Amino acid sequence: MKITFYGAAETVTGSMHLLDVNRTRILLDCGLFQGKRQEAFERNRHIPFDAASVDTLILSHAHLDHVGNIPSLVNDGFHGSINCTHATADVAKAILLDSAKIQENDTAFVNKKRAQQGEPPVEPLYTIADAMRSLQQFVGAGYEHTLNLAGGVSLTLRDAGHILGSSISDLAIQADGRRLRFVFSGDLGRPGGRILRAPTLLDGADVLIMESTYGDRTHGPLAASDDELARVVSDTAGRGGKIIIPAFAVGRTQEIVYALHRLANENRIPSLPIYVDSPLALNVTEVFRLHPECFNDEVARFIAEDKHHDAWGFDRLSYTRSVEESKALNDRHEPMVIIAASGMAEAGRIQHHLANNIGDPRATILLV
Template identity: 50%
Template sequence: MKLTTFGAARTVTGSMHLVEHNGHKLLLDCGTYQGKREESYFANLNFPFNPAEIDAMILSHAHIDHSGNIPNLVKQGFTGPIYATNASMDLADIMLRDSGHIQENDIKYLNKKRHKQGLGNLKPVYTQKDALLAMPQFRSLWYEEKKEVIPGVVAHFVEAGHILGSAAVVLDYLDDTGKSKRLWYSGDIGRYDAPILRDPVLPSDADTVIMECTYGDKLHENIDDSYDEFVDTIKRTVSRGGKLIIPAFAIGRTQNLTYLLSEAILNGDIPDIPVVVDSPLAVNASDLYRKHTECFDDETWQFIAEHRMQGLDYHNIVFTRSVDESKALNDWNEPMIIISASGMAESGRILHHLKNNIEDGRNTILIISWQAPDTLGRRLADRERKVRIFGEEYFRKAEVVTIGGLSAHAGQDLLVEYALSSSDTLENLILVHGEEDAATALMEKLAGHPELPVPVFADKGQIFEL
């Protein structure tokens, strides 16, 4: 078997790994690279292989940095099946259409800029129509259900605990000598005791582990400490009469936040102030969280039972869809919490809320997830005083708070545990989905475990013979 790491190699976004076995080709994830608009456009436009030659694809989860370039893959000739969990299929349907809409809007911005430079127009990487055309190729697999995805390679999913429907991908095959081998692709690894979802399953009997290392250099605060910091941030903002503005990914982070806020309000930990989720995509995703109860952990079922809910009904939280509802939030002067996409503050309604609230010292901007370089979210996390929104410069007076412990990614301690879980059989440990500092820190930590193979921080296009 041959593995080539084409995406999320020495960076976090754009996950895409090619597996070749007995003359057949299998793609693990097909995500978009995220960064500056023009840089992202050209990074996502073409593939380093012929999409028509790919036999099948497996999707670990629906986040755009793992799924976002699927419509372009299909557009350029891929006709094979795309295997995903039921929940990931449903989420990908809404995510990819939304991404197509963003692609169409981004190209208008780029073409306006290119026109001033005397350059020709570009076409979108893909459109909403292309996203719709890709969906018939999806095939659902339940967790632990085994499927021969290409000849000689049997795949199954196990819980990753990252977002609804997220999975690690396990590939079982025979090597050239006829010996049984196992490749374990982590996708994105969640946290123990995180809201709503089951805990991630650790690798077992793996010969090769491809592991994300987003937070390879960080030990997260435990969930309880992060919850206390979250509550304190809300109380402090309310005491100033301000608004709490939270850029959040529409899938996963938004639902975790609304769950925690429901818990905090029902327990009397925070005042019962208005909470608004202002993102049509997040509203649709929240509906899917209610639908896919098969992904819930025991604690969530207990929470539902204790509060006599019919399902995961978020307490006293308003979900807005229309533009008029979103604009009306600008006129609210009392304390409130606004959760809006996108999570890196690069697009979506969050930009309007930041523009309207960033220069008011009563307000707080809460950053709860990893922020890519060159994004507005990263500039806010770095507490830059002047930022540009919609091309205009704003002087930040709002407080900025970052709470890493609310992340949906595993911290360094769990990543080490993940690697060690197959130490008796492990031959290859390949690190992806991380920046240089994170990977270096994790490799230094792993070096203290001589029972492990020397980890490799994969380069883009690096080939591994397994």
């Protein structure tokens, strides 16, 4: 057995680990490297192994740094199955199509500049058509369902509690005359999460690959976060300002909306409009509604008792899809909450909301 780490090692993007066992090649995640445009493009363009030699791909979850380079892998000759939970397959569809659209738009912008300088055009990393083609290779499964892969390897997906559909890959391997348990954690959530169940606890692994992004941090209780959110919204609205929240479209946006819904129901925040300004977040929220099997008991009870039977839909909340709707928010000057991507504020609609509000002493930029 041999493990080669091609990404997410000494960095936090480009998750990609290749397991060679019993003449079978299993790839764990296929994420995009993110960073400086040209450097990241070159790393993402060149798959560092023979893609056609890979038998199967297993996905831990559908964040871009874990699934975002699948179309490149397929373009390079990968024809195997892409195994993940049903929810991850649905989220990955939204993520990959959005990423492909960005690739095409960015390339069109670059080629316009290159044409002005008399330089030849460049190709996008992948296109929407490439992303659509890669989706045909996805094979969804439920939690705790065991799949038989090539080379005497079986896979059981356990709940990782990180984002919707996230899973721990629990591999049973017959190798060198003995049975090994190989576990790849992917990114892990925490017990007592806002929407999802706690990660499944495993023991007895012979080999463990585990993420450690928050390995040095003790998270505070969610109740304290809700109290702080209610205070910030109330204080900012009281002085007539807007609350601008940069948030990732997958996971964090849905957590914030759910928290605001609860606070509104409990009359802990003033009556003000709340906008989710991200087409991707809207698409992913629709996927959330399709997968209640991923929710913890508290969210399930909330949905059952809510008058709308929807954790992500209530009277004060609106989703903006068009650019025109997004820009129109700049012309409104009453207190409101605007949740927009991207979470790191390096791209997306959040940038024009920041530009229009960061100089307003009444406004709050809330980093979550």
